[in-house]
Amino acid sequence: MKKPIISILLMIFAANAFAQFPAQQRSINDIFPNISAAVKEEIFTENGYVKSSEKTNGFVILANEQSALNPQIVNMVLRGNPGYFTESILIIPVIQNSVNLLDIYNALGKIRLLKGRLYDSHTRGRPVPLFEDATRLTSERQLTPIPDPMSASTLPGTETIYVRLRDTNFGNTYYRAEIAIMGNGIRCTLTNFRSMNYLLIPVIKEEKFTAQLYFEPIQEGVLIYSVAGADISDFFASRIDINSAISKRLAVITGWAADGIKKK
Numbered sequence: 001m002k003k004p005i006i007s008i009l010l011m012i013f014a015a016n017a018f019a020q021f022p023a024q025q026r027s028i029n030d031i032f033p034n035i036s037a038a039v040k041e042e043i044f045t046e047n048g049y050v051k052s053s054e055k056t057n058g059f060v061i062l063a064n065e066q067s068a069l070n071p072q073i074v075n076m077v078l079r080g081n082p083g084y085f086t087e088s089i090l091i092i093p094v095i096q097n098s099v100n101l102l103d104i105y106n107a108l109g110k111i112r113l114l115k116g117r118l119y120d121s122h123t124r125g126r127p128v129p130l131f132e133d134a135t136r137l138t139s140e141r142q143l144t145p146i147p148d149p150m151s152a153s154t155l156p157g158t159e160t161i162y163v164r165l166r167d168t169n170f171g172n173t174y175y176r177a178e179i180a181i182m183g184n185g186i187r188c189t190l191t192n193f194r195s196m197n198y199l200l201i202p203v204i205k206e207e208k209f210t211a212q213l214y215f216e217p218i219q220e221g222v223l224i225y226s227v228a229g230a231d232i233s234d235f236f237a238s239r240i241d242i243n244s245a246i247s248k249r250l251a252v253i254t255g256w257a258a259d260g261i262k263k264k
Contacts, residue, residue, distance in 0.1 A: 026219065027220060028091065028219075031223065032062065044091055049062075049089045050247055053086075061074060061087055063225065063227070077212055077229040080231060082231050084243055084246055086243065092262060097217070104186050106151040108186070110148055112134055114134035115133050115134040116129045117130060119251065130248065136148060155181070160176060167196070169198065169245070170196040175192055182214065187213070188215075211229075211249075224254055224257060229246075
């Protein structure tokens with residue numbers, strides 16, 4: 001009986017090791033073979049490539065142009081029938097093979113480091129914190145703050161965590177983050193499980209904001225591909241710059257993840 005048990009344990013160890021260190025890293029050309037030279041250059045800048053579009057004018061989605069990304073990444077957002085959509089592609093330059101999936105997973109676990117991250121506020125004319133506080137929660141029903149865990153030594157196949165971000169515009173916002181291994185990378189799906197309100201009025205109803213962040217170590221560094229979509233009523237859409245609201249939150253979250261990966 002011991003031999004089968006040992007064999008199973010070895011198989012689990014090998015699978016986890018492969019997840020952390022994929023056999024062969026892809027290049028940006030493998031993943032996005034059809035993007036223009038201008039877009040490719042932008043991907044390597046500090047803020048990367050960012051494009052917002054609206055359903056009424058037709059979404060512009062680079063990942064749909066014969067990319068090698070898993071189509072589920074974009075489809076998960078489009079499934080919510082969003083009126084507004086933002087796509088972002090960023091490469092963090094790191095030494096090849098110096099970052100693995102476990103490093104990325106541990107960077108995503110530092111939720112409290114989202115607190116105080118800045119964005120450029122046009123109305124205030126200066127950088128201000130987007131999230132005044134950030135903490136994990138016990139569950140969707142039990143909103144008790146809990147600390148971030150210590151860095152993991154093994155990579156779980158899937159995990160769901162619950163997060164409260166005190167947003168400078170929307171007050172307390174609540175998200176469900178579902179983290180899973182996908183192909184050569186890690187996908188994090190972020191969905192609001194409570195309405196996002198402005199002056200107690202719901203602006204984005206629960207489950208109507210979804211962001212997908214996909215991380216993959218590639219030959220040029222670490223790819224962060226992210227998309228976000230939101231469905232909002234015409235009443236608020238005419239009074240709020242929704243494209244800006246989505247893109248700046250996606251940028252802050254992407255920047256937080258990028259900094260965590262750099263500091264691994």
